[in-house]
Amino acid sequence: MSVDSTPVDWEKARRIAYEAGRVAAGPVNEVPLAQADGRTLAEPLSALTDLPAFPTASIDGWAVRGGAPWRPVGRVLAGHTPAPLTDDGTCVEIATGAMVPAGADALLRVEESRQAADGLVTGVPRSAPEWRLPGEEATRGEQLLPAGTAVDPAVVGLAATCGYETLPVRSVPRAAVLIFGDELLTGGVPGAGRVRDSLGPQVPGWLRRHGAHVDPADVTGPVRDTLDAHVDALRHALATADVVCTTGGTMHGPVDHLHPALAALGAEYLVNTVAVRPGFPMLLARLTDPDGRSRFVAGLPGNPQSAVIALVSLVAPLLAGLHGRELPDLPHVTTGAAVAGRGGYTHLALAALDPDRGTATPVGHVGSAMLRGLSRAHGFVVVRPGTQAAAGDRVPFLPLPLYPGERP
Incomplete structure (x- = not known):
């Protein structure tokens, strides 16, 4: 297994993840x-x-033939096939959505018509047709x-x-989440050297918004900080999931067991660190079943904002590919304030959209371990390597995901 840890350009990493998913896209199902x-x-x-399949009335009123006055000879309701109008000076009452009878010259709105005591209808049809034509x-x-x-x-x-x-x-890709870190609490208030796990509760929601299926039972952790526990947890999750997201352990510290676990499972690295800040120690690896089916492990950093950046950078494109969708081009926005560069790294800066001003302005509290800024942001301003953005510049914008299939 390759262990090259040279950071991959952010845009290239997104494309690698997407192409891997596209190749591994699931089977086609016919569903109601x-x-x-x-x-x-x-x-x-x-x-x-x-569409429509037949000439369809757009109004309630009268279908008329010839000049006024018109003698009513029937009624046409939606869902019925009318007899043709064959005589000048005749009409039929017609409802919105009903099929216009053959031979009709015009439709007259009911509110613009008069019906005399003798039953005759008068009025002036509008010049524009009041029905929809087939096709x-x-x-x-x-x-x-x-x-x-x-x-x-x-x-x-x-x-x-x-x-x-x-x-x-x-088919809908199935995802699982493994939480690494003995220091994590799954309930209560943090303290005494232990922090509350914020990724287990939130990562499934991000995955669902990108179109993955995640059951509550597919979220496991904290997994014990041993190599055997990591291997067992990965093996169990990969038995059913197409994509397994892990949190923490993406570096090479004394209790970072993700890389050795991937080696033990025979995984192939697709991306191993990305030239992006925050969140660069992210990874994407692939395992191939004996039948040729691919499964993926996405290593998200343990810091919460970094983990979300890894998810939208690698997992989102991967899931788009697995769904058979196109990887959308990033929209551009106008910056509402200056955004610093990060040298040779792409900078993803949390920003809030202002629809009235048409701008995206960086938010505060954006440390890699912070979530306050993330909770107020709509996405990330993208500042490419070797550049910075001044207020008023047009730059790419990576939106945070909505629900599956929902339009931004």
């Missing part, structure tokens, strides 16, 4: 629409029919969404409109 939210389309979504939204066979699209409620609704009952989607 009700189970598709949060999944990823494995095939393009195409229209099964014209106005899509034509039969037209591709509506490409493979790799994240399925959200809007996508589910579109599929239902087209007439789909199931969708071909990628």
Whole structure:
């Protein structure tokens, strides 16, 4: 197993993680629409029919033929097929969403019409058509969404409109979390040399927002600070999980057993430290099952902010690949204040978005062991190596994740 610890450029590390996930993307499953939210389309979504499939009334009123006055000859409600209008001077009452009868020249809004005592209808139809034409939204066979699209409620609704009952989607990657560190408390107030574990409670939520499935039983720890305990915990988690995130132990201290444990399991390093601050001692390793299936171990640093940076830098791209999604380009923002560089390292600076000013401004309390700043931030301003950002500069922005399939 390679143990090269030369820090990898941050953007390159993201791409390595993504490509590894894309190669290992799970099988395709056909699931009912009700189970598709949060999944990823494995095939393009195409229209099964014209949308709308027939001329559809946009108003409540009258479908008329010829000039006024019009003699009502029937009613058309949504869900019915009307008889054609064949005689000038006739009309039918029509409801929004109903099929417009053949032979109709126009639709007249009910609020802009009058019906006399003898039943005759008068009024002036608007010049613009008051119905939707077949194929106005899509034509039969037209591709509506490409493979790799994240399925959200809007996508589910579109599929239902087209007439789909199931969708071909990628399987959801399963993740597990291992917490390392004998000094950690899982309850109570920190003190007497021991600190409260903050990663066990929060990392599963970040993973779920990136589309991973994490059961409460898949969070284990603190794992005892011995090599055997680390190997056993990793082996157990890898038996069911596609991605195992560990917290702490990514360096080479006296009780840092992650690297020896990975060696004992025959893991292959994909990334071993990243040129980013905070969070550089992160790693991503791959293990290959006898059947060729890949499983991954993401080593997150023990400091909380550093761990989250490792998660959004390596695990998020990995999960995007495992889902079969594209790795999105980073949006750009205008800095609301200066952001220092970190020499030869990429600097990820926690920042809050101000939608009124259209800026991203660094927040306070951003030490690698702190979470106060993280709780008020929307993401990270990205300052590339060898540069710094002045107030008003346009720079890349790495958003913190929303729920799976949710649009920023």
